[in-house]
Amino acid sequence: MTQQNTAPHGSNIGIDGQALWADLMETARFGGTPKGGVRRLTLTAEDRQVRDWFARTCEALGCTVTFDSMGNQFARRPGLDNSLPPITIGSHLDTQPTGGKYDGILGVLGGLSVLRALERSGYVTRHPIEVINWTNEEGSRFTPPMMCSGVFTGVFTEQEVLDKRDRAGKRFGDELEAIGYRGSEPCGQHPVTAYFELHIEQGPILEAEGKTIGIVTGVQGARWYEVTVKGKDAHAGSTPMPMRHDALLASARMIEAVSQVACAHAPTAVGTVGLIENRPNSNNVVPGEVFFTIDMRDPDDAVVRQMEEELYSQLPEIARRSNVEMEIVRIWDAPAVHFDPECIGMVEAAATESGYGARRIVSGPGHDAAYMARVTPTTMIFVPCADGLSHNEAESITEQDAAAGAGVLLKAILKADAAFNAG
Amino acid sequence: MTQQNTAPHGSNIGIDGQALWADLMETARFGGTPKGGVRRLTLTAEDRQVRDWFARTCEALGCTVTFDSMGNQFARRPGLDNSLPPITIGSHLDTQPTGGKYDGILGVLGGLSVLRALERSGYVTRHPIEVINWTNEEGSRFTPPMMCSGVFTGVFTEQEVLDKRDRAGKRFGDELEAIGYRGSEPCGQHPVTAYFELHIEQGPILEAEGKTIGIVTGVQGARWYEVTVKGKDAHAGSTPMPMRHDALLASARMIEAVSQVACAHAPTAVGTVGLIENRPNSNNVVPGEVFFTIDMRDPDDAVVRQMEEELYSQLPEIARRSNVEMEIVRIWDAPAVHFDPECIGMVEAAATESGYGARRIVSGPGHDAAYMARVTPTTMIFVPCADGLSHNEAESITEQDAAAGAGVLLKAILKADAAFNAG
Numbered sequence: 001m002t003q004q005n006t007a008p009h010g011s012n013i014g015i016d017g018q019a020l021w022a023d024l025m026e027t028a029r030f031g032g033t034p035k036g037g038v039r040r041l042t043l044t045a046e047d048r049q050v051r052d053w054f055a056r057t058c059e060a061l062g063c064t065v066t067f068d069s070m071g072n073q074f075a076r077r078p079g080l081d082n083s084l085p086p087i088t089i090g091s092h093l094d095t096q097p098t099g100g101k102y103d104g105i106l107g108v109l110g111g112l113s114v115l116r117a118l119e120r121s122g123y124v125t126r127h128p129i130e131v132i133n134w135t136n137e138e139g140s141r142f143t144p145p146m147m148c149s150g151v152f153t154g155v156f157t158e159q160e161v162l163d164k165r166d167r168a169g170k171r172f173g174d175e176l177e178a179i180g181y182r183g184s185e186p187c188g189q190h191p192v193t194a195y196f197e198l199h200i201e202q203g204p205i206l207e208a209e210g211k212t213i214g215i216v217t218g219v220q221g222a223r224w225y226e227v228t229v230k231g232k233d234a235h236a237g238s239t240p241m242p243m244r245h246d247a248l249l250a251s252a253r254m255i256e257a258v259s260q261v262a263c264a265h266a267p268t269a270v271g272t273v274g275l276i277e278n279r280p281n282s283n284n285v286v287p288g289e290v291f292f293t294i295d296m297r298d299p300d301d302a303v304v305r306q307m308e309e310e311l312y313s314q315l316p317e318i319a320r321r322s323n324v325e326m327e328i329v330r331i332w333d334a335p336a337v338h339f340d341p342e343c344i345g346m347v348e349a350a351a352t353e354s355g356y357g358a359r360r361i362v363s364g365p366g367h368d369a370a371y372m373a374r375v376t377p378t379t380m381i382f383v384p385c386a387d388g389l390s391h392n393e394a395e396s397i398t399e400q401d402a403a404a405g406a407g408v409l410l411k412a413i414l415k416a417d418a419a420f421n422a423g
Numbered sequence: 424m425t426q427q428n429t430a431p432h433g434s435n436i437g438i439d440g441q442a443l444w445a446d447l448m449e450t451a452r453f454g455g456t457p458k459g460g461v462r463r464l465t466l467t468a469e470d471r472q473v474r475d476w477f478a479r480t481c482e483a484l485g486c487t488v489t490f491d492s493m494g495n496q497f498a499r500r501p502g503l504d505n506s507l508p509p510i511t512i513g514s515h516l517d518t519q520p521t522g523g524k525y526d527g528i529l530g531v532l533g534g535l536s537v538l539r540a541l542e543r544s545g546y547v548t549r550h551p552i553e554v555i556n557w558t559n560e561e562g563s564r565f566t567p568p569m570m571c572s573g574v575f576t577g578v579f580t581e582q583e584v585l586d587k588r589d590r591a592g593k594r595f596g597d598e599l600e601a602i603g604y605r606g607s608e609p610c611g612q613h614p615v616t617a618y619f620e621l622h623i624e625q626g627p628i629l630e631a632e633g634k635t636i637g638i639v640t641g642v643q644g645a646r647w648y649e650v651t652v653k654g655k656d657a658h659a660g661s662t663p664m665p666m667r668h669d670a671l672l673a674s675a676r677m678i679e680a681v682s683q684v685a686c687a688h689a690p691t692a693v694g695t696v697g698l699i700e701n702r703p704n705s706n707n708v709v710p711g712e713v714f715f716t717i718d719m720r721d722p723d724d725a726v727v728r729q730m731e732e733e734l735y736s737q738l739p740e741i742a743r744r745s746n747v748e749m750e751i752v753r754i755w756d757a758p759a760v761h762f763d764p765e766c767i768g769m770v771e772a773a774a775t776e777s778g779y780g781a782r783r784i785v786s787g788p789g790h791d792a793a794y795m796a797r798v799t800p801t802t803m804i805f806v807p808c809a810d811g812l813s814h815n816e817a818e819s820i821t822e823q824d825a826a827a828g829a830g831v832l833l834k835a836i837l838k839a840d841a842a843f844n845a846g
Contacts (some may be wrong), residue, residue, distance in 0.1 A: 201661065202658050202660075202661050203657075203658055203660075203661025203662050203663075204657070204661075204662060204663075204666050205661075205663065205666075208666065220660060222660065224706060232810075233812075233815075234626075234627070234811055235625050235626055235787055235788060235811065235813065235814075236693065236695035236697055236718045236720075236787070237625075237626075237643060237645065237693065237718070237720050237786075237787025237788050238624065238625050238626025238627075238628075238786070238787030238788060238811065239626055239627060239693065239787070239811060240626075240627075240628065240690060240693065241682070241685055241686050241689065241690075241692075241693055241694075242689075242690075243627050243628075243631065243811075246682075246695075248678060248696055248697075248699065249678055249679070249682050249696070251675075252674075252675035252676070252678035252679050252696075253675070253679060255671060255672055255675035256672070256675050256676060256679070259664070259669075259672050262664055263664050266664065266665075267663060267664075267665075269664075270659065270660065270662065270663065270664055271664075272659035272669075272707070272708075272709055273671055273672070273675075273710075274659055274671075274704070274705050274706045274707055274708045274709065274710060275701070275704050275705060275706045276671065276699065276701050276704070278698070278699050281697070281698050281699070282697050282698060283647060283697045283698045283716035283718055284695070284697055284718050285695075285697045286695055286697065287696075287697060293706035295659045295660070295706055295707050297659075297660050363660070363661070364658055364659070364660025364661030364662070365658060365660050365661060387655070388657055388658065388661065388662060388666075389656075390658060391658075391708075392656070
């Protein structure tokens with residue numbers, strides 16, 4: 001690490017794809033499930049195990065590993081000018097209750113593979129390089145998701161997060177202390193130069209188009225709604241069709257409308273009814289009440305607003321036609337995130353130089369990067385996952401794609417190292 | 424009871440509406456709930472209490488009360504010619520778990536009010552008159568419903584019913600013994616001349632049209648189906664609309680189709696999706712699998728068959744258009760029941776003579792009468808219930824309508840007494 005750069009932009013440095021894959025398989029043992037998935041909820045014994053492993057492994061590469069007051073881990077490889085804030089790479093090592101081996105994990109271990117590539121080649125960057133493991137991205141044990149990148153970027157206060165409780169009543173702050181990961185560095189007082197995150201797509205587009213790399217330009221804007229439709233329970237045999245107030249039939253028409261509103265803003269908009277509860281839910285009773293949720297997204301906030309207007313006009317009209325009452329409430333509003341054009345350009349150039357099939361893509365799910373984009377130049381890299389599947393024990397990617405994503409990450413980091421603070 | 428008839432067709436005999444209402448309120452105490460409903464599951468202590476009360480009350484009117492091997496109770500008032508099989512009136516005293524005071528009960532106590540009217544006037548019919556309390560019409564503790572009128576009419580064997588078990592594992596036969604209502608007369612070996620059943624409508628038509636009496640011409644034919652729609656779970660944010668296999672959206676289109684198929688056979692046909700289960704039922708996951716039921720009914724079996732053909736053609740086409748797989752299975756087929764034209768005419772004449780607003784109507788729900796129609800001339804009389812509500816603690820009828828229904832029942836019984844075995 002005391003050598004001079006031997007090649008501009010590190011053209012002779014490469015990712016060890018086999019080592020990256022071995023790391024993925026190794027960490028999958030912490031909380032590994034019989035079906036080949038991972039159950040590693042945040043701040044559990046399994047989370048401590050993978051954090052300890054990550055720290056040990058990075059230290060073996062000569063890095064200094066610290067963690068802040070929210071347990072966010074930072075593995076730092078020094079640069080030539082350690083007064084410069086680090087170029088950072090991050091994601092998360094926690095999983096869903098029946099999660100897979102790659103969601104989040106690929107981003108941290110991809111960062112580790114970059115550290116390994118730099119160390120093995122003896123290449124020293126201008127900036128320090130840091131790999132970050134964010135605490136509780138998934139939000140399944142303690143809600144909401146992206147919790148500690150949220151504190152880091154000022155979206156949440158430290159205290160409100162420390163006081164969160166899981167369903168068993170355990171307090172976030174106590175559980176963080178219990179696994180030994182409540183650090184002394186105040187969360188957020190950690191300047192960075194730029195942030196890159198490698199992640200599985202969690203969607204089917206790259207696989208369908210045979211592309212290896214997604215150059216992520218941002219995160220879609222999303223709004224969530226809860227809809228309650230009230231009709232009247234009635235006997236299915238003795239209630240003539242015109243006398244019914246069928247809450248499920250009305251809801252069926254609204255579900256079709258949600259789809260049509262999204263399709264009218266093709267190809268980017270999506271609209272989904274994912275959850276529905278029908279009452280009394282008996283095969284010979286005309287349903288009297290239905291509750292369902294709507295999830296509307298588009299990369300352009302103006303389109304999301306427009307779709308909301310269409311829903312607010314069409315759904316009550318359907319209710320009126322269907323002789324039922326309805327109420328719609330917006331319960332979540334996440335504006336679109338636009339990543340840094342310069343960082344996006346670095347990823348795009350890296351993919352092109354590597355000869356990978358690539359396309360620009362907008363992330364559907366949120367990521368720690370969505371919050372980091374508020375405080376530093378940020379972008380993401382996607383790789384394909386089989387069938388677009390994630391949050392599932394059957395989550396699957398190839399060793400080649402993992403290595404490709406890490407290779408593009410490495411090249412982008414070196415470009416960022418050259419471009420930022422170039423004076 | 425030894426007097427001669429004092430008036431042809433009993434024109435001077437009348438129902439005591441207050442006594443009928445008092446009986447309804449009295450029996451509602453056996454299993455009465457805080458909300459004013461009744462929980463009187465078959466073969467429980469409450470069922471025994473109401474049976475004992477019924478037997479006592481009928482015996483006080485001079486009737487002989489027996490019960491058969493399935494616990495069906497028969498309260499017999501002798502006639503002038505006791506070699507004639509009795510004219511019968513029946514229904515049931517058991518209720519749903521959160522049932523009301525009238526469903527079934529009105530039919531038995533309306534029969535009791537006929538016995539009382541005859542006794543008080545000293546009128547002796549040609550035939551014996553019997554009021555029947557059928558065991559387990561509701562089918563909520565032991566399925567299926569209409570169980571012991573089913574044995575009586577040869578639909579089920581005695582042994583298969585005796586061996587049924589409730590969800591706690593208790594055997595029907597043992598529970599029948601335990602309440603002391605396993606009789607020695609073999610169920611079904613009990614000739615009858617005709618059968619009349621008074622019941623609340625359990626639908627909204629009479630109330631909506633301001634009619635007091637429903638002249639029931641039969642029971643609708645009904646077919647039930649189970650539909651399974653298989654798509655693919657996918658992330659609601661990252662899966663473009665054209666790449667989805669949304670099982671709920673497809674199901675919504677099928678629910679609309681069920682309604683349209685029924686409406687195309689207006690005004691008699693009905694079609695209902697009452698039960699739906701959506702998986703994984705998460706607000707940001709495109710649903711991968713939906714299960715729902717369909718209930719199709721019409722008084723004409725040919726229409727039910729025609730609607731089935733339409734469903735079998737339209738639903739797979741919707742599945743194809745919606746990029747999902749589907750399977751539909753018919754799980755129940757109850758052919759239409761057509762009541763006896765002569766009995767129907769007696770009820771119609773009785774309603775007209777009484778000056779009540781009346782209309783012919785087809786029953787949506789099944790009733791003990793639907794089985795009795797297989798073995799003897801049968802019909803039913805409906806009275807309105809508030810909001811069409813039944814199987815509900817809030818079930819409600821008026822004292823006037825109860826008395827009107829019993830009055831029509833009385834007149835119809837006297838007409839039947841005159842008409843049958845007249846030769």
